Amino acid sequence: MKVFFKINGLDQSVEIQDGNTPLLWIIRDMLNLKGTKFGCGKAACGACTIHVDGEAVRSCSYSIKSIDGKEVTTIEGLGTEENPHPVQQAWIEHVVPQCGYCQPGFMMATAALLKKIPNPTDEDINDNIVNVCRCATYYRMRKAIHRAAEINSIPSNLKVQK
Amino acid sequence: MKEKMGSKRKRMKRRKFLKYSGVGIGLMLGATWLGRNPLRRAVFDLGETMLPPYVGNTSPLVWLQVSQKNEIILHSSKVEMGQGTFTSLAQLAAEELEIGFDKIKVVHAASISGNVDGFSTGGSTSIATLWNPMREMAATMREMLKAKAAEKLGIDIADLSVTKDCKISSGTKEISFGEIVEGVADWYIPETPVLKDASKFQYIGKPLARVDLNDKVFGAPIFGMDASYPDMLYASVLRSQLVDAKMSNFDFSEAENMPGVVKIVSENGFVGVVAKSQIEAEAARQKIKFDYKVNKDWSLADVEKAITVGNGTKTVFQKVGKAIDEKDKKSELVRMEFRSPIGAHAQIEPSGAVANYKDGKVEIKISTQVVNITRKEVAKALGISKEDVNIIPTFLGGGFGRRLHTPNAIEAAIMSRAVGKPVKSFFSRKQEFQNDTFRPPSHHVMQARLSDKGEILALEHSIAGGDTAFNSALVPFSIVKPIIRADIGSIRGGAINYDGIPNHRGTYYHVDLPFATSFWRSLGLLSNAFAIESFMDELAIKTKQDPIQMRLNYIKDENPYHARLKKVISTCAEKAGYTDEVVNGRAMGFAATIDAGTPCAQVVEVSIVDNEIKVHKVTAVMDCGLAVNPDQVKAQVEGCICMGISAAMFEKMDLRDNMLHPTIYGPYEMALMRDSPKEIDVHLIQGVDVPMPVGEPPLGPIGAAIGNAVRRLTGRRLVEMPLSLG
Structure with missing residues (x-):
């Protein structure tokens, strides 16, 4: 087919x-x-x-x-080095990845979550981000997810380009 | 193409680089009982703290290369598996090359380059052991470039300096690194220059962003599983689903006729299906018929029965004062038992390799922690010389000790030779869980003698466990067993650090298991610390002492490692505001360990929600000496804490009817986002002025600390991992 x-x-x-x-x-x-x-x-x-x-x-x-x-x-x-998606920008700011293998999956899950819930609570994050990271970078990921929501909320004309 | 330094080596002056062990030998010997006890125990004592020297090439000619873009390419013999080694190496090199940090690109050295680590990437030793060699190589290269620049510019070397953008300048005249190396056939290697004083560091000690950050955020194809060759085929190897069983009487007739199948390879003791796609290879592999011949029936209960203190080969690895006499009625004897489960690596990138065999030579792209061993094993299996095997390490989708065994490289190479095309062969997830080299289960007996005043007169730790370092390619059992007898991996973190207790000892029982067990991040540390530090906490409660002060009272100051441990303990208690009281339904738990010379203490804050343990906050204090990249050191501490929570509270493999379960994430329970603490407060202490191991030591205290908090909340002492209120 x-x-x-x-x-x-x-x-x-x-x-x-x-x-x-x-x-x-x-x-x-x-x-x-x-x-x-x-x-x-x-x-x-x-x-x-x-x-x-x-x-x-x-x-x-x-x-x-x-x-x-x-x-x-x-x-x-999702984004490029020149024009990163807010999730990627947040991931860079918080230096989230360690081995990095699972990170694309987490970033995609996060980007979809932010579309549904623009400003997720910790509970929202717990309920929706259920991927596995063996390096266990969850602590930084949580911070980066909140940060991505914050970047998202800034009107695009005020965003600082990296 | 700019010439790679190192391609011409004929007339260069050879100098011998010194081997470094990270800390002065005097300091290490001070930490031992060498001379008072048999040599074997001295080896174990050293093993607790000593860093091995870096084993491998330390010439700038194979490590550092000037690229066409006039940048420096650092060919690392250590692999990057998330621990941040590439970033720290770039910091060390940029520091002495005196160029911009962004001008260094770090890549994995292919084995053909000659820059092969003689041992492994593991044991948390990469930066600690390369601390001096890396800086020396960079400083030496800087002087080599300057000398050649002086010659080419006709300016005295004393008037030249390096610029951030990889040029050498007199202020009025300049020449780029690329122009300097152009056409140079022979390099004179000068005596190693004096290294920069710490007060002048520009990059070392700074929280710079990881050099692999963009690749990992934008999804670059950098992992073993992303590797490919044109016209590549895919393979799936048949692996036993049963432990202690042999497969025989293979029938390939149905599998051979499955769509996409190119060839079924049965060689060198394995069977693999090569097909046009991964899916087709796996589907066909599942159609192979065969019989199992089970040697002996095994269940988890059988394993636990075998792994029991008293069984197996006994070795005393620590011995100070007298042994506890259990019949002695003069003082109180306290005894507790602890257990830890079979643990899976569960790294997300499965094991595998991509091999391209052609004309008697083979190239293999692979996530491996043991480039040299992978190369040697492939050469031996194929009957070719190791010079004809080129191992190209990729970024690892997690290491954790899983990739210290790479038979998958041999399999891929043999299948590639058999079909005459490149072959990619990876484990399925089910195979990864069933055919892992697991963390061995362990059993611990803790015993103490208490005086009627509550003083600890004697403390003993006995461990029973399977292979950790034994039977690995790094530590061949046949060679080391008669010499050291105790598995140096299993006893890691198992010695008593409370040297103020007049009588203390550690005893190890080595037990053979019917399935492969091996290195798992921090080896025996997590379970040994769980036993020792839970028991210490119980003794504090029993003798009505503050658990922090009691620990400090029993650690002497003479041993420099122990002095650092004391500082870590008191700092952690202070930073966390440690209290024995339950406040607002939350209790604190404390534990501290030394691993590979790095002391770490942790305080956890725990509550019970719906009969489940919830970790809210972890305060960690670690003395890893000089933190080359404090942000990445903290990332390692955070990761170890969350991975440790996963291992201590959730993970366990079961064994029923000779079959290991579960075989998928989910049923193999792990800590996820919801289980990870929202607050992790990391404090670093610099107790020595050199970098010490980082990647595993913070895994030590977490299990015991959680158990200790639960004890204070509920009155219950949890003695088995995974910790559960049941």
Whole structure:
């Protein structure tokens, strides 16, 4: 089957035999976007979190056929070094990553959370950010999530460009 | 391409770089009982505090390179697994090169470059052991560049200085590093210059941002699992789901006909499916039929029975004064037992490798903590020379000791040779949980003799555990067992630091287990500290003493490590405002440890919510000497605390019908965001003026500190990890 979708703003089509193939492998091995990580393959760790139509999904357990006509965003499309997403800017300010492997998944989950809840409480963060970080950078992540909400709340014309 | 320094070595003057051990030898010997006790125990005593020397090349010609962009590329023999070593090395190098910190790019040294660590990246030793060699190499390179610049500019070397943007300037004339190295075939290596005084440091001791920060925030493909080659195939290796069992009578007929399968490789004692995609390789692997031959039935109860003090090979690793005589009725004997579970590494990037075998040579991109061993093992398995094996280390998606074993590199290389194409072979998550090299479970017996005045007359710690350092490529069992007998990894943090107690000792029982156990961040420290520091707390309660003051009373000042521990203990109690009282439903718990020469104390604030333990705040004080990057040292302390909470309160593997469970995150419970304390207050003390280990020591106190707080809240003494009110 052929699946048409948008990824990081660009039109994309993929010819695939098995429509149930997890999106993660299409993204990583066919489209060569390696920022989205494999952790468990069972939607249990969140390392593969991406956005489909703005919602956070765990791409290792999300079939390619179900994204037909949808918009996909991966960490590569979240922001750039020149124009970082507020979540990425906050992550840089708080120097969150250690090994860094799980961080794209956390940043994608956080970006989706801030869309739903622009100013999350600690409880909101506990309930919604349920990925696994083995370096256990949770303490800085929590601070960075609050900071990202703060950056988000600044009108864009007042933002200091990095 | 600018010439890499080091490509021409013929006429260069060789000088021998000194080997450094981080602290003066006199200080180390002061910490031991050498001469009074048998040599073996002296080795253990040293092991508690001594830093091994850096084993590897210390020539600037293989470590430092001038790039085309006129920047310095630092080829690190130590790998970056989150601990921040790359950043600190860049700080050390920039300091002595006298260039801008942003002008240094750190990369992993491929083994073919000759810059191979002789041992491993582990043990929290990278910066402590490279502290002098790295600065010396940078200073030496600076002088080499200056000498050559003087020659090329025709200006006296004394009139030249280095600029931040990698030039050498007289003020009126300048030449870039790139121009200096252009066309130079031979380098004269001068005597090592005098290193900068600490008062002049510009980068060392500063909280600079990680050099890998942008790569990690914007999703760059830097990990082993991101590595690839054109025309690469994917593999999945069959691994036993049962412990103490052998697989045999393989039937590949169904697997061979699965979509995408290229070849089933059965060589060197393993079976792997090579296919066109990861998914196809795994699907086909699951269709291989075979029989298990179970040697012996195992359950968790069998493991715990085996891991019991009294079983296995006994070694006394610490011995001061007399042993406790259990029949003696003259003074009170207090005895408690503690247990820790089988722990999984659970690092998020699974183990794996990408190998490209071609014409008798192989290149392997891999997350490994043991570049040299990976190379040697691959060469041996393939029957080629180690010069024909190029290990290209990638960033590690977590290390934690998991990547001190890399048989996956051998498998990938053999499969690549078998199919004549590059092969990427990774563990599935289920395999990662079932075929891990686990943290061994442990059993501890603590005993003390108390006088009728409440003085501690004797304190003993007995440990039973499986392999930690033994049976690893780093510490081959056959060589070291007869010499040291006690597993140096299992006893880490197991010695009694309360040297004011006149009689104290540590005894270790080595037990063989039916599954692989090995290094897990901080090795025996977490469980040993849990036993010792829980027991000390119980003794304080029993003898109605303040737990902080009691500890201080039993630590002598003579031993410099212990003096630093005392300061850490008192500072931590003060910073946290430690109290024995329960305030607003919250209690504090205290514990302190020394690991690899770094003392660390922690106070936790805990409450019970719906019968569950909740950690609200942790105050940590650590003396890791000079913190090259205080922000990243703090990050390590924070990470160790949250990982320690995970290990101490949630994690455990089960064994039923020879099968290890669980095999997925979630059922393998771990601390997540909701379980991590909202406040972590870290204070660093600089008790010595050199960097000391950082990446593991802060994992020591946390389990005991939580247990001690729970004891004060509930009156219950928790003696088993994971800690639970049940």
